[in-house]
Amino acid sequence: MSAHQPKARGSRAEAKPALLDISPLTDLLSFHMRMLVLAVNRAYDEAFAPTPLAGGTGKLTTLMLIAANPGMSQSDIGRVLSKDRPAMVRIIDHLEAEKLVLRKRHPEERRRYELVLTAQGRASVKRFMAIAQTYDETFFAPLSDREKTNLSRILRKLRLAYQSDTLGMGG
């Protein structure tokens, strides 16, 4: 959070091809978070490669939202996930092609769809959520329980500060 460490030249650190000073970067919390998300996304890609939810986390999170809140519209989901309407069209197209999600016309509000899981979607989502939980727990396994609780509380506080939107409950 402050003063960069000196380059430690001359010490016993002269083994490898000259160590790099990355402290200007690691002093920034935002840099830390970005690098970690890169790694966590790689872990996601590995865990979900053999599933129809490969290639970006948007398909999984959309499916989980529909499972927990049947009847959501595409725009509703976009607001939660910070995705615009064109992005949601593509995701729902994919999930529909995979026969996991169904677009039902809203009876009164005929502009929007009510998104619901198909029977296959309901059956699959349990498996997907188990994969998600395993990959998430595995990734954060290097942390102690106390650190995980702290991290969760801190991230939640930041989320509420920047996303206090219409969202809702949970977390």
Add this chain to the structure above:
Amino acid sequence: MSAHQPKARGSRAEAKPALLDISPLTDLLSFHMRMLVLAVNRAYDEAFAPTPLAGGTGKLTTLMLIAANPGMSQSDIGRVLSKDRPAMVRIIDHLEAEKLVLRKRHPEERRRYELVLTAQGRASVKRFMAIAQTYDETFFAPLSDREKTNLSRILRKLRLAYQSDTLGMGG
């Protein structure tokens, strides 16, 4: 970290267009981190829009690395930032076009470049680092000092677990 909250129907929560249950997502630390990085990237775009480092953080981080470690090669930087060689070519092309960075041929190892700042680059990098620090501090301002220290320590622990590469020191 566990048990989803019930939908709390019937309580005083029936005001807005029916609250959404996002707890399946917020139970995942990885989801929290991804959403926060989305927000932090938006903050970056705003802060650096009027500079030649707009459009992605790679240009700033590359510049800061060269400033702290003159003579780095493109591949060196790519290893630190988890970017492949084609990505680094594009970034250095941009920084060179902006007259911030210079490709110098390495005298002995004539395959690689020694990347150094131009006079203009050295003058600008101080300003850019000040902008970076301000935007970073502003973004994490909702946290107490203790929380920031905790977050930094936790993120560092995870980084070391997943990126124990050849990196170096600092942080």
Add this chain to the structure above:
DNA sequence: TATTGTTATACTCTATAACTATA
């Protein structure tokens, strides 16, 4: 044979505008 930088290609994600149909 391996490595640095380069080019080309492709696929994803993101952002914007414009169109339709509904309200």
Add this chain to the structure above:
DNA sequence: TATAGTTATAGAGTATAACAATA
């Protein structure tokens, strides 16, 4: 006029393969 969904387009990020120059 405003909103939900759609389409088209362009930009940035990422991943791959292949190439030239060098080691």
